[in-house]
Amino acid sequence: MLVKVQDLVYGYGKEPVLRGVSLSANEGELVSIVGPNGSGKSTLLKCIAGICRPWRGKIEIAGRDITRISKRELNRIVSYLPQETTPPPSLLTVYEYVLLGRVQSLSGRVAVPEEDHRAVLETLDMLDLTSYAKRYMNELSGGEKQLIYIAQALARKPKILLLDEPLNHLDIKNQFKVIRLLRELTRKLDLCVIIVMHDINQAARYSDKIYLMNNGEIVAEGPPDEVLEPEILEKVYGIKFRIVYDENVPQVIPIG
Ligand SMILES: Nc1ncnc2c1ncn2[C@@H]1O[C@H](COP(=O)(O)OP(=O)(O)OP(=O)(O)O)[C@@H](O)[C@H]1O
């Protein structure tokens, strides 16, 4: 397993926010985490990214205890896109911003290795963002910025990609483009992708496995058709759902 979380307990104050969470994700897998606001999804992702240190339980990355992996090494393996991103320095172009994800700093360098330039160009091309390369970050729309954040995370070429609501702010075509690309890259590059999202239908269509969280716990996990049961969803979200199938993919319809 590339990512293995066992009985994870973590909180910000006295009370735990994650109350014994276990999750695993492997190479070539796209795993999504869904659940109501405040259920602990972002906190779980932050723990896997090495930002929050577990109170109890264990997180293993590629078979190694996360607490024994240096920040530098973890940065090479894991790319994490938080739910809220701090605005990039306004004077950076899109190209420089994406490059910054690879080299960490643009100042004081004699030359950026060719490989880094190549990775940036490739990634911008994959996301159809080449025409944005010279634009300034602070002159982009919310959704355009979001696409660049995703590009930066991808350009780092991680083994593990952690994305917290990456499709926020994107129009429906871009949502589709990004999630399709992520799915493709997961297979092609044997990536391990863990995505937090609210759109259960998108999760159902593109995930190998879904984890449904509620109140700091995983209440259901497995392939989409096992997790998307009306009774489970009703218990978690407090509204009724109908499940329909579209080309063998379960899709939920909230019916109040
Ligand atoms: N920095 C923080 N300090 C204190 N409490 C926090 C902090 N971040 C999150 N919390 C609390 O921890 C709980 C879980 O928050 P988390 O952000 O993990 O939820 P989430 O499932 O990602 O929600 P959303 O869907 O709204 O993004 C919430 O009750 C939240 O108020």
Ligand SMILES: [Mg+2]
């Ligand atoms: Mg969140």
